[in-house]
Amino acid sequence: QKEVEQNSGPLSVPEGAIASLNCTYSDRGSQSFFWYRQYSGKSPELIMSIYSNGDKEDGRFTAQLNKASQYVSLLIRDSQPSDSATYLCAVKEAGSYQLTFGKGTKLSVIP
């Protein structure tokens, strides 16, 4: 059974701070890792994808992957109230189209 674990939160950070979201996964065969943002009542929106160990930066977002520890994280710098949403971690194994999602972490950025 493939599992993706996330702290459900809510995670509250003040505006301008760094928000750190964490995710662990059970399947060592996982090759692709994604972070999605989901606003209440809306469908998920892709924020970041990462495939190799290390950091990947895109604007205020940085994804970090450590395959040895089966751990992936998302850092949001200079958090804004508009970042308040549920962040879903998803993983995919090699050769598969199917994503396995975590339950999501609810982030609240306090003005």
Next chain:
Amino acid sequence: GAVVSQHPSWVICKSGTSVKIECRSLDFQATTMFWYRQFPKQSLMLMATSNEGSKATYEQGVEKDKFLINHASLTLSTLTVTSAHPEDSSFYICSGQPGGGITEAFFGQGTRLTVV
């Protein structure tokens, strides 16, 4: 990113009736699309994998005779909820992947189904 369009965005139907939800890939061809269901405050639960030109693959516990999936073309997959009941009320979301080296999945807008 690639665009997936889902219609309708919300629907209210009477118990016992059927509802069809459409999922279209607008700028890519999708041999495989996925249908998810999401209950309030819960994560996405994969219902089935829709394969163009063949039968869908359903996840354990999902009734294939109740949730009919048709993927007749490379840009359109449909989910029909048959004989809907109030417990089928949920947020249904489809996703597709462009392929061709693109591994990200892109989601439709979702359909809020309320069965009364």
